[in-house]
Amino acid sequence: MKRVIIVHSLYRLSSRGTVFFFVLSLVLLAVYLLGNFQEFLDDTQTFLVQLLNMVLLAEIFFGLLNVLMILYIRHRRLLLRFILTLLAIIYCFSVLLIFKFLSAWFQL
Structure with a gap:
């Protein structure tokens, strides 16, 4: 019973953190x-880029944690959340790569 509560709490935390x-x-x-x-x-622009990098890394972490929790729970109704989480991870990873290349190019 306690394990179910911990899994459910971790799933809620990861999904809310992802959003x-x-x-x-x-x-x-x-x-x-x-x-x-x-x-x-x-x-200010440099600060915004650094803050965006940290937020994107945190989103990727929470997104991957959310994907692992969805795969652990294995409910059919979570398929849409699984797809949306994967799309969010792909978006954040691509934006993170773009800003890393831009910061290397402009040497921010």
Whole structure:
């Protein structure tokens, strides 16, 4: 009984963390792109990129944890969440790679 409670709590934590960090990464990406048009200071842009990198890594971690929990629970109704979590992980990983290449190119 206690094991079921721990698994359910870990699943809820990982799914909520995935959604939170995914939305936060979208907001930070929008602020960064708007900051380019509004001509933010270079230090502010660098801070936003570093913060976005940390949020993307946290989202990938929580997303992978969520995928593992979904595979452990194995309910058929969780298939849509599984697909959405994989799409979020792919999005965050690709944005993380893009910003790593850009920061290496511009040497931020």
